[in-house]
Amino acid sequence: MLKMMMRNIAAASFYCSSRRWRVVRFTQILGQVAKLKHYSAVISLYNQMGVSRIGRDVYILTIVINCYCHLNQMGFSLSVLGKFFKLGLEPNVFTFTTLINGFLLENRVAEAAGIFNKMMKAGNCKPNLVTFSTLIRGFCMTGNNSAAIQVLRKMDEGACKPDVVCYSNIIDSLCKDTLVDDALNLFLEMMSKGIAPNVITYTSLIHGVCNLGEWKEATRLLNEMVSKNIFPDVFTFSVLVDTLCKESWKQKASTLINGYCKRKNIDEAMMLLREMTCKGLVPDTVTYSILVDGCCKVGKLGDAQKLSSEMQACGQLPNVQTYSILLDGLCKNRQLSRAMQLFGEMEAKKLDINIVIYNILIEGLCIAGKIESARDLFCGLSSKGLRPNVRTYTIMINGLCIAGLTSEAEKFLIQMEEKGCSPEGCTYNTIIRGFIHNKQTSTAMVLIQTMVERGFSADASTMELIVNLLSKDEVDPALLPLIKKSL
DNA sequence: CTAGGGTTAG
16 A cells, blocks of 8 residues: 555656645645545655655645644654744644644643644734634543633634534533533524534433433424434434433332332342442432432431432432421431521522421421420411411421420310311321320310211320220220220 | 544443
């Protein structure tokens, strides 16, 4: 191959009458060989032909520099650059862009940027679209998105406008850093400037959203591109198929995690979650929430909180339900101050705080024996536009009974009725237990009667207390038929 | 006649 080229060149230079002609023909041929990526062939041809017979100009030297660049021999590239000055030749945009690219081929982004900056300063050889685009690619290569965007902004100021390649490079880089929102914003900016996206731009974005498990967004983008007559290619499909395969596995894993958590098998569930994240899959908010709940239920609060920050880090925002799980876990594990801190966080994030959240907090305060604070929170509900539900009242009644305030508990029972919130079986059981605990058996019996009349019955733990009373002979035998009914 | 061009997989 090389020999053949040499013969060609020898023939070409023999037939070319003038020196100028010879160098042009020679350059054409070397250019072709370089295009075939036979870089070392170009170098040896150049060296063997001898400059005396061929001559040197900007074009041929740039080709030679480019070949050294592709051979990762920047030292030689730079020494050829030195020849320019010795020969009184001026390197042009092509030469400098080639050098920038050469440094990038060796991952030497800082030096590439250095050349670019010198071009900007010197002023006699302005970077063009190719130069800018090459530098942007360099910054993206190392994940320096902000530098890449800065270059893009510099282009906005100047005469040379960015094209779809410049934008696509940055969009892809942002997606790789899971900054899909930023990528989508840049995508919109690009279109608003009338720069049309292509299949590569869309594939990068689809890949980005797929990595975050946003399958819906992926299909939206897919439909959008087709509606613009941009058709998915083999790369696009590969991303989609891969995501589909992962999704079905993810589905299975999420179901398993749910099952493990229900059986309090948290270690197994955790291992499965780790396997998911190792495969680059992002568990959805619900899966995370179930696991957070599981951790709380077995008292692993630290793990629960770690999971909640992890989910945020991978773009799965905890919703009100997730927070309520965490809040409940903290309250049930007597970590009231951390619970209040979390509550503050929720308020700061302007989450839609509902009655369920307040129920958890009020219950937490009651369990911690802070009945006054619980009452304050309860009284403040209406000012927040929230109405207490059966559960809220039942929690308050339970709290008051724990604090020994049984008569106030009874007032709550009446009050809820008046406010159109009918007590449930659970409410009666709670207050009955409260009265028994506070040794007010006779009132308890009256309440049992009301409960039975209303068609509710005693639950297991209330029954246990009643049986206990019976065994101690503390119940009026006249009430025995009633107790039988409440069973 | 000379420079750059991105996406997927493990």
